[in-house]
Structures are given as structure tokens and as C-alpha cells.
Amino acid sequence: MSLFKKSAKELQELLHSKEITIADLTKEAYDRIDALDGEVGAFLALNKEQALKEAEEMDKVPFEERGPLFGMPIGVKDNIVTEGLETTCASKILEGFNPIYNATVVNKLKEAGMVNVGKINMDEFAMGSANENSSIKPVHNPWNFEHVPGGSSGGSAAAVAAGEVPFSLGSDTGGSIRQPAAYCGVVGMKPTYGRVSRFGLVAFASSLDQIGPITRNVRDNALLLEAIAGVDAHDSTSANVEVPHYVDQLTGDIKGLKIAVPKEYLGEGVGEAARKSVLEAIEKLKELGATVDEVSLPHSKYALAAYYILSSSEASSNLSRFDGIRYGFRAEADNLDDLYTKTRAEGFGDEVKRRIMLGTYSLSAGTYDAYYKKAQQVRTLIKQDFDKVFEEYDVIVGPTSPTAAFKLGENLDDPMTVYANDILTVPINLAGVPAISIPCGFDNGLPLGLQIIGKYFEEGTVYRVADAFEKATDYHEKTPQTWEVK
Amino acid sequence: MAKLSKEEVKHVAKLARLAITEEEAEKFAEQLGAITDFAVQLNELDTTNVQPTTHVLPLVNVFREDVAVKGLDRDVMMKNVKEQQDGLVKVPPIIKD
Numbered sequence: 001m002s003l004f005k006k007s008a009k010e011l012q013e014l015l016h017s018k019e020i021t022i023a024d025l026t027k028e029a030y031d032r033i034d035a036l037d038g039e040v041g042a043f044l045a046l047n048k049e050q051a052l053k054e055a056e057e058m059d060k061v062p063f064e065e066r067g068p069l070f071g072m073p074i075g076v077k078d079n080i081v082t083e084g085l086e087t088t089c090a091s092k093i094l095e096g097f098n099p100i101y102n103a104t105v106v107n108k109l110k111e112a113g114m115v116n117v118g119k120i121n122m123d124e125f126a127m128g129s130a131n132e133n134s135s136i137k138p139v140h141n142p143w144n145f146e147h148v149p150g151g152s153s154g155g156s157a158a159a160v161a162a163g164e165v166p167f168s169l170g171s172d173t174g175g176s177i178r179q180p181a182a183y184c185g186v187v188g189m190k191p192t193y194g195r196v197s198r199f200g201l202v203a204f205a206s207s208l209d210q211i212g213p214i215t216r217n218v219r220d221n222a223l224l225l226e227a228i229a230g231v232d233a234h235d236s237t238s239a240n241v242e243v244p245h246y247v248d249q250l251t252g253d254i255k256g257l258k259i260a261v262p263k264e265y266l267g268e269g270v271g272e273a274a275r276k277s278v279l280e281a282i283e284k285l286k287e288l289g290a291t292v293d294e295v296s297l298p299h300s301k302y303a304l305a306a307y308y309i310l311s312s313s314e315a316s317s318n319l320s321r322f323d324g325i326r327y328g329f330r331a332e333a334d335n336l337d338d339l340y341t342k343t344r345a346e347g348f349g350d351e352v353k354r355r356i357m358l359g360t361y362s363l364s365a366g367t368y369d370a371y372y373k374k375a376q377q378v379r380t381l382i383k384q385d386f387d388k389v390f391e392e393y394d395v396i397v398g399p400t401s402p403t404a405a406f407k408l409g410e411n412l413d414d415p416m417t418v419y420a421n422d423i424l425t426v427p428i429n430l431a432g433v434p435a436i437s438i439p440c441g442f443d444n445g446l447p448l449g450l451q452i453i454g455k456y457f458e459e460g461t462v463y464r465v466a467d468a469f470e471k472a473t474d475y476h477e478k479t480p481q482t483w484e485v486k
Numbered sequence: 487m488a489k490l491s492k493e494e495v496k497h498v499a500k501l502a503r504l505a506i507t508e509e510e511a512e513k514f515a516e517q518l519g520a521i522t523d524f525a526v527q528l529n530e531l532d533t534t535n536v537q538p539t540t541h542v543l544p545l546v547n548v549f550r551e552d553v554a555v556k557g558l559d560r561d562v563m564m565k566n567v568k569e570q571q572d573g574l575v576k577v578p579p580i581i582k583d
Contacts, residue, residue: 100562194543207541236548237541305525316502323503325575327566336580338505345505353504357495357514358521360502374528376538381531383539432542456543 022071042159070113093347103200121155150180175425182400182449193432194239197232205311222246255289265398277441316359400449489519
């Protein structure tokens with residue numbers, strides 16, 4: 001039926017004219033997963049029986065009671081808890097864990113009438129940039145199965161790019177929504193810190209983590225963010241800031257908009273193809289009436305070091321709850337101390353252990369001031385860089401990633417090489433501002449992403465620029481090999 | 487410094503409640519050394535009088551109405567516990583006799 005090729009708006013029109021049902025849509029998602037996911041590897045636990053039952057019930061709901069996302073299939077990253085549906089963070093230590101409540105965002109998806117198709121593969125505990133750290137299986141890039149989909153929300157981006165589901169949720173601690181969105185040629189938004197409740201998101205680095213939407217076009221993305229955003233009594237860091245109707249801001253008009261391009265984002269280490277596509281995108285934005293100036297975010301080069309210290313420190317504390325006592329995997333041991341240390345040694349993968357070790361080291365007596373406190377101070381300087389540019393400019397643009405997706409296994413041996421890939425995305429999390437990645441070109445048939453960064457809580461402006469660019473270009477219309485399947 | 491000592495690594499592993507083998511201690515010593523070497527570049531920046539950032543939003547005292555709500559049911563909370571007895575979580579002995 002090829003419903004997977006359509007936007008939410010087109011699907012709603014088909015539903016309203018009774019050409020299709022929500023059950024058809026849901027079935028097609030599972031048919032596509034059956035046909036493709038053996039190669040893509042995006043899905044973990046499927047919610048098939050429940051979802052098909054819900055879909056049939058939802059088909060009975062009168063049209064006037066339905067919102068713009070009603071009946072749309074969605075996949076949920078596996079670090080977001082779903083009541084009664086296995087949630088593992090792609091880690092052995094959570095095998096068999098069935099959450100006893102829903103994350104706030106999952107309840108909000110339900111309120112919007114979305115159908116949760118299943119849980120989506122990721123780097124274990126969201127630690128990674130290639131989805132090769134999943135303890136269950138790697139995810140393959142739908143554009144070329146030999147390449148990685150990015151990470152840590154690699155499954156979320158791949159599932160949408162492959163045409164398995166039109167919507168997914170990811171989480172972004174240092175680029176984990178934007179970088180896989182760029183690698184897979186889809187639209188991924190990391191909202192302002194505090195825009196979306198983190199209640200029920202298994203914590204990696206609490207001061208950086210945000211849940212965000214991944215979709216194939218900007219309008220669908222804006223609809224999904226509006227559905228999941230807002231203050232939540234269960235998350236005291238969620239912000240009490242009104243959630244606008246983002247789609248109203250998709251005017252296509254960016255005349256007079258002031259755009260900043262940081263020279264650090266097009267400097268050393270950024271590949272020729274990424275640089276060229278971003279420079280072309282900037283020309284396009286100028287044609288559309290925006291003014292563009294070069295600026296400097298002088299502390300950018302320190303962001304990665306600060307990020308690894310802070311995120312690992314927070315992770316070492318957050319992951320202390322996985323001790324084999326109350327849920328998940330439990331190792332055999334004859335005393336309590338061995339139970340802890342063996343459960344964690346057998347349950348966590350290498351990358352997770354490495355970060356727990358780094359975080360514990362950074363926080364330990366004698367190193368705390370030199371690493372952790374220093375990194376927090378550098379974080380202030382990085383945030384001030386953004387504050388200063390945003391006094392004069394509406395948005396900042398640059399590449400999402402220095403290159404297109406690399407091959408599976410290519411960088412695995414050297415953690416520093418894999419980390420360097422995050423260099424364009426981590427400063428945004430440290431500052432807490434919102435940023436989106438949208439398709440802006442190709443390198444050897446693999447997608448490249450344009451990153452648009454906005455002021456605190458001005459996701460609407462980011463969407464307006466992204467939408468104007470999307471309307472003026474056709475990168476989002478190019479589709480991967482998986483679209484040829486039936 | 488390039489590399490942490492194996493003793494340092496073992497101490498950190500103990501703090502983190504991670505059992506590690508000799509081989510892992512060796513590997514972590516090198517990998518953590520490489521990452522901390524990289525982190526040393528932060529010392530290029532003078533951060534005297536710079537306030538550390540813990541959260542990016544200016545949040546102070548988040549209050550809500552003090553309304554009692556029902557908590558989760560104990561039976562439900564015990565659902566994922568591997569070993570249990572009479573509604574209690576069972577663990578190996580803490581003190582040996």
C-alpha cells in the first residue's frame with residue numbers, strides 16, 4: 001500500500017476520506033518491519049498484539065475528536081520506559097525488565113492517539129555514536145547496510161529512514177538525535193533542556209539528556225514535539241514555559257532573519273563534502289532573504305573534553321542503581337559485594353564500563369577539582385559563547401557531523417576517533433539550547449545534515465528556518481534502497 | 487602522564503563496584519590515560535572566578551501543591567525482583583558467621 005511514503009497530513013486525509021484505517025497503517029508498519037528489519041536491526045521488543053488491538057479500537061473514535069497525530073505509528077527508543085513492554089536500554093543488565101509505569105512522553109503519545117509499534121535499538125545506555133555498542137545487535141544504515149546509522153539513537157533514525165515507521169522518539173545527550181538523523185537523512189530535533197519531561201527516560205547524564213522527535217519532514221517533527229513538550233510535576237527540571245503551536249510558525253518566510261555561522265564549525269576536521277553542502281545551504285538561506293555573518297564560538301574546541309568528563313561523571317552516579325537487586329540481570333554470588341561487582345561486570349558492555357570508570361575517576365578524591373569542577377567551569381564559558389552570539393543573531397547554522405556515516409567496525413578500536421565525531425553536537429547540549437538536523441546533501445550516496453541551533457525555548461524559529469530550507473530544496477525527497485522493497 | 491597505573495584503575499573499579507580482570511585493568515589504564523590526557527587541555531583556560539554550571543536553566547525551588555497521591559502498589563513494585571520472600575527482596579548474606 002506504500003503508506004510509509006506519506007506525511008502525517010497526507011495520512012490524515014486518507015483516514016478522513018476512509019480510504020484507509022488506523023489498523024491498515026499499523027499493519028503496514030509491522031509488514032515493513034518483517035520485511036526489512038532483519039537487515040536494518042532497528043527494533044527490539046515489538047508491541048504487535050497490543051498495537052493492532054488498540055488500532056482497531058481507535059478506528060471507532062469520531063474524526064472530530066482526533067488530533068493531527070491520531071493513529072500515527074511510532075517507535076520509541078529503548079531507554080524510555082513503557083509499562084509492560086520490555087525496556088532494556090540495549091543492555092544485558094536490564095534483560096527481561098518490564099517497567100511498571102510509563103514515561104511521561106509515552107503517556108503523552110497515548111493522549112495524542114499515537115500507536116506505539118515497539119521499542120527501538122540504541123547504543124547501550126545511549127553511550128555511543130554509531131549504534132555499535134548495542135549489546136543486542138548493531139543497526140545498519142538504510143542507505144547502505146555496510147555503514148553505521150549513527151548513534152546513540154541510531155535505531156530511531158534508521159527505522160524512520162527505512163520507512164518502517166513515520167515517527168520515532170530518540171534521546172540526545174551529546175548529539176544522539178541529530179547525528180543519526182544526519183547519517184540517515186531524516187529530521188531530528190533536540191529540544192531546549194527542560195522542554196520535554198525526562199520522567200521515565202533512563203538517565204545517562206541528567207543535566208544534558210533531552211528526549212526529542214525524529215521524522216521524515218519538518219512539519220511532522222513540529223507536530224510531535226508539540227505533543228510531547230511541557231512542564232511535568234514528575235520532572236522538576238522540566239520548564240514551565242508555554243508550548244506553542246509550532247506548525248503555525250512554518251511560514252516559509254525567513255526574510256531578514258539573522259543567521260550566524262561559527263568559523264569553528266567549518267574548520268579543521270570537517271570533511272570537504274560536509275563543508276561544501278553546508279556552504280551551499282547557507283547560500284540557499286541567503287537567497288531566501290536571511291542575512292548571514294561569520295561569528296566565533298571560541299571555546300568550542302574545549303567542549304568535547306568537558307562533555308566527556310561531565311557526562312561520564314553523571315553516568316557513573318546514575319548507573320549505580322543497576323546492582324542486580326531490584327530488576328534486570330543478577331549474577332550468581334555468595335556474598336553481597338560480589339553480587340554487585342559481578343552483576344555489573346557481566347551486565348555492562350565495554351563502553352559503559354569505560355564511562356563509569358572515567359566518571360568515577362573524575363569524581364574521586366584528589367581529581368574532583370582538576371576534572372569535574374574544571375569541566376563545569378568550562379561549561380559556563382561554552383554557554384556564554386552561545387549567549388553572546390544569540391544577543392545579535394536568531395539562529396546559528398553549521399554541519400551536524402564532519403562526515404557522512406562511516407563503515408561498521410571502522411572506528412571501533414579507538415575510542416578517541418569515535419568521540420571526535422561528536423565535536424559539532426556536544427557544545428549544544430552543554431549550553432542547553434535547541435538544535436535540529438535536516439538533510440542538506442549527499443556524499444557517495446550517504447546523507448549529510450545541516451544543523452540549525454536556536455535560542456532557549458525558540459524551537460519555533462528553528463523549525464521555521466528548517467521548513468523554509470526544506471521547501472526550497474529536495475534533499476528530503478531522496479529515499480534509500482529500503483523504499484524499493486514491495 | 488599518558489597512562490593511569492593499574493593500582494589506580496583497580497581502586498576506581500572498586501569505587502564503581504565493577505569486577506575487573508588483570509587484562510581489563512591494563513586496557514582501562516591505557517584508555518583512561520588517553521582520555522584524561524585529552525582532558526588536560528582544559529587547563530589551557532583560566533577559570534578563576536568562573537562559576538561552575540550544574541544546570542543550564544535558572545531553576546530555584548520548584549514547588550508543587552502538596553496533594554497526596556496514591557503510590558505504586560507493592561506487589562507491582564516487586565514484579566521485577568529476581569529473588570524474593572514474603573514481600574521482601576532477598577540478597578546473599580552480608581555478614582558471615
